[in-house]
Amino acid sequence: MSTDDGRELFLFRLIPPRADFAQTMTDIEEHTMGLHTTYWQDLLAAGRVVVYGPVADPEGVWGLGVLRVADRAEALALAEADPSITAGVNTFEVLEILGGTTG
Template identity: 70%
Template structure:
């Protein structure tokens, strides 16, 4: 299991997205919905951090490289809107 953090370009991103950023985020949402439907994602969604909203995902993958590839194919990353970080969840379990 891997923890995926989607990093927006600014703290007020959720409130100030441009039209291009909104399109990229709509494509991002579709991309993650497909990953969820495939069973690759356990949970994902925006986090209401007082410092600024960011995205969280927990993915099932063979290795970190697979998750990095998923992140690199995210439409919002391809569009240059967001960046991301990936961390292994050591010994994670799900219900």
């Protein structure tokens, strides 16, 4: 289902390589996650992201992003271009939000 501007909403879930990733990142992983944060800040500034950030799951922190894009293909392209994905640090899931409403 589309938002008022014709774009669709998708949930991006960033899946870390281990449950304690947030506490045990190596220097290289920490650098990569800095690039990841900059990437998502840029997407937010461009209006392609509604919200993003780490989720304090008791099973292990993971990343959440809500994308506002034309279609699933665009959501997947943005996910695949995330520096933490291209570096092979994290994996991801992209799921459509059905009937989502934004402010």
